[in-house]
Amino acid sequence: MSQNSFKISYPALHAGTNKSLIKFISGTPDLAALFFEGEEAQETRRRFFVTDATVASLECMQSFISKFDDGVCGKDCLLILGSGEPYKTIESVLNIVRAAFDANFTRKDIFIGIGGGVICDLTAFAASIYKRGTSVQFVPTTLLAMVDASIGGKTGCDFENYKNIIGTFFPATKLFYFPEFVQYLPENQYNSGLAEAFKTALLFDKELYDMFKNDADKINSRDSKTLEKIIHKCVKAKGSIVEQDFTEQGIRAYLNLGHTFGHALETVAGLGSITHGAAVAWGIGRAVELAYKKEYCMQAFRDEVFGILKAYKWYTESVPSFVKGGGFSERLITIMRTDKKNLSEKIRLIICKAVTEIQIEEVDEKLIASVLK
Amino acid sequence: MSQNSFKISYPALHAGTNKSLIKFISGTPDLAALFFEGEEAQETRRRFFVTDATVASLECMQSFISKFDDGVCGKDCLLILGSGEPYKTIESVLNIVRAAFDANFTRKDIFIGIGGGVICDLTAFAASIYKRGTSVQFVPTTLLAMVDASIGGKTGCDFENYKNIIGTFFPATKLFYFPEFVQYLPENQYNSGLAEAFKTALLFDKELYDMFKNDADKINSRDSKTLEKIIHKCVKAKGSIVEQDFTEQGIRAYLNLGHTFGHALETVAGLGSITHGAAVAWGIGRAVELAYKKEYCMQAFRDEVFGILKAYKWYTESVPSFVKGGGFSERLITIMRTDKKNLSEKIRLIICKAVTEIQIEEVDEKLIASVLK
Incomplete structure (x- = not known):
């Protein structure tokens, strides 16, 4: 086979818009x-x-x-x-x-x-x-x-x-x-949004994290001023991440904290059976539990996060009470293998070692299973 | 309503790849x-x-x-x-x-x-x-x-x-x-591809146009050397246009010569009933006829194009022989109004005034109807 070749080059584009x-x-x-x-x-x-x-x-x-x-x-x-x-x-x-x-x-x-x-x-x-x-x-x-x-x-x-x-x-x-x-x-939708805000706090904003830790009453009662502050802080934090890494080649993936567990739980429950935020909040708990088992984080941090999760009535058990049937960890892991973040057959997870201390790594399935039973 | 605002900026990206x-x-x-x-x-x-x-x-x-x-x-x-x-x-x-x-x-x-x-x-x-x-x-x-x-x-x-x-x-x-x-x-698929190559010739390449005019025998008999030359020339021409205007803000739209008529004919015929190229070749004839009616092109050019269309057995009649039922021009125009190129309620067409002399303009529906009956 004789060959010859040439190239066509394309300009970089702004899909949709160059700014929001x-x-x-x-x-x-x-x-x-x-x-x-x-x-x-x-x-x-x-x-x-x-x-x-x-x-x-x-x-x-x-x-x-x-x-x-x-x-x-x-x-x-x-x-x-x-x-x-x-x-x-x-x-x-x-x-x-x-x-x-x-x-x-x-x-x-x-x-x-x-x-x-x-x-x-x-x-x-x-x-x-x-x-x-x-x-x-x-x-x-x-x-x-x-x-x-x-x-x-x-x-x-x-x-x-x-x-x-x-x-x-x-x-x-x-x-x-x-x-x-x-x-x-409705309460469950409000609570679902709070979970993503709490995730943002854990990832990027110690002051926002402290609000979740100290102001549960104001937050749970939807105090307008408190909410405006939370929304502003989350938009700024997410906006900044997106500006740095729009297509999720690097740090944007951190925003998936709790999501690999959470998406899998949503799928097991049947999409729409629990709110996205409730699933993510549960996933954050699982990710922190995993970090603790890997000795990445202190027990004090783990306990503090679980205290906050409970203050907003999020699931903290390894197997949420509404889950029916056996083989929970196997079912979840099967789904987690198909996660968009994975770059190989291995499951990649966002690990939270402390407030704003984050890393991403491939995690052994046995270890994942250990926080799901 | 009190307001405040801020912006998030996005980088320009290469969708898929930066080059082919x-x-x-x-x-x-x-x-x-x-x-x-x-x-x-x-x-x-x-x-x-x-x-x-x-x-x-x-x-x-x-x-x-x-x-x-x-x-x-x-x-x-x-x-x-x-x-x-x-x-x-x-x-x-x-x-x-x-x-x-x-x-x-x-x-x-x-x-x-x-x-x-x-x-x-x-x-x-x-x-x-x-x-x-x-x-x-x-x-x-x-x-x-x-x-x-x-x-x-x-x-x-x-x-x-x-x-x-x-x-x-x-x-x-x-x-x-x-x-x-x-x-x-099969013959109809080969002929369909030729129509897009002829379109490229009309738009951008006088030498290729002359090949279509003078070498119908070699082209119709699929002479390998002739075909390799046609393919090379078309890839170069289209590649060059795409490099200049990837998202069709300007000259890339010229590549739609014959397509607004052609797509509408395909829809009226039922998608897949005639080949894309046969529809486009017919559309090129309609576009040239329109240019002639607008006195944009000489009769000699119009006649030469129709001669070439016939040499490759493309439809040249204003209403192709296989079309059934009345109201052909109305049916076609209704579809042409939904064309992606249109920027308003008016129909935008690519007009070919001579080989490689092209423009795009909104055309009155009555004039369009006049080349469809």
Whole structure:
């Protein structure tokens, strides 16, 4: 075989956008005012709004929702999807694509996700593949979406009971934060968002960690000032990490603390059976227990973390009480082997040795099993 | 509403790869030798090969196919999809994802598409969303994939009878070209690839245009030397355009000459009923007719182009003979309004005024209708 060859070079690109602008807006969320009065009302591009039934039924959303007649308001459209993890499917992504296509949206228009992590991830994934990419904005309405999911451009959906197995990197151009949305959350959703905030504290912010340690009453009662501070700190911390390592070649992987255990627990429980945050909080406990067994951390640190987990009513047992059937550790490890972070057949985990002291390493499955029984 | 805001910046990235390496390999295609002997056999990453039933049944492919036992050869896997446009669906993309996931491929591994434009587009789309992005290589086996589809990173699939409505930009890291694959193509597939090569000639290469004008006998009889020259010239021309305008903000859109008409014809005919190239060749004729009606081009140029179209047996009538039912122009225009290139409600078309003299403009629907009846 004789050969000859040449090369074609490609420029580096910004998928979706080169920056995210995050605006904090205090007071009762008023999306009708945000999008149809003032600066944003000047938007000349068409807007395709996506939300879910839960958000659409909030009292504070009615002035916005009522602007739309059969899903249409002037040049803009609104699609309301079903709520929650069971809807985080490729079918939902295609529902967004189909509706935007039927309404003849072009790739110069904007998709705007209004909701929690599921709506943000789905809307951004749809935007990233719609006619090979339009742009996306978010109004995160859950604590979890505010402190974590909406920042940093990870999009995606679940597939056949596996979490976020398909997706893209496609950050939002603008994010509108109304911290008051947090007051509308049911307890388990609020608690789920707190878990990601606590993870951020453990990884990057000793002051935030101390707030979780000392201010459980204020946090559990959703004190507005405390929450605003938590949200600000988490956005700054995650924003900084994402700026340093957008595609998770290095330190961004730390944000997966508790997630390999947590995703596996979510899969075993059935996606949507427990909240993402509850699973992650449990996973953080498992990761700390593992660090303790490896003699990476002191008993005092381990006990302190477990004290905090209990103060927010997160699962701390090696096998959560709701898990049914035997073979728990084997089932979890089988799933953990398929984790996106793994670079080989071995399971890679984020290890927390102390507050803000983190490393990532491949861990022996026997050791993993020992903290799951 | 009091406000405060801040920004998160993102680095520019290379989706998939920063360059494509194209290797030409002459002689009978031997993929077993390519991938399991010599340089490529040293690849340490796992390889997920995707092909279709037609390619898998070629005699020259048997040494490669027989390496796999139940889809597995050592650390590598092979998936064989159905052949042709009817399989260019999101279900096929998800079949690739599922099989790679079940075989526990990581995002550091490689997907390799062996086939025509459909297989290349599907495999690359799957690679671009699998665990938020692995990498992809191609062995294009059709003339169309060699001169057009495999170069430049456009991925995607059809959705509910609309062409390529979802997808990503995600170029292949390596492309292995065996021009001899062209000898195995059925006549309509060969002719389809020629149409894209003729389009490239009209747009960018007077010498190639003259080959189409003067060497119809050699081209129609698949003279190997002539074909190698055509393929080389097309790859160089398209590679150069893609390097200048990867995401189609400007001149890359010229490559859509004939495609707005052509895609619409494919949709009206039913995807897969006529070849992509036959539809594009017909679309080129329509675009030249339109330029003539707008007095952008001379009658001599129009007549010469139509002479060439006829020499390769492409449709030149305003309504192709196989089209059934009335209202052809209305049906086509309705579809053309949804074209990805459009930036408003108006239809944007590529206009060819002479060989290598091209422009893009929004065209009045009445004028479009006038070349469709």
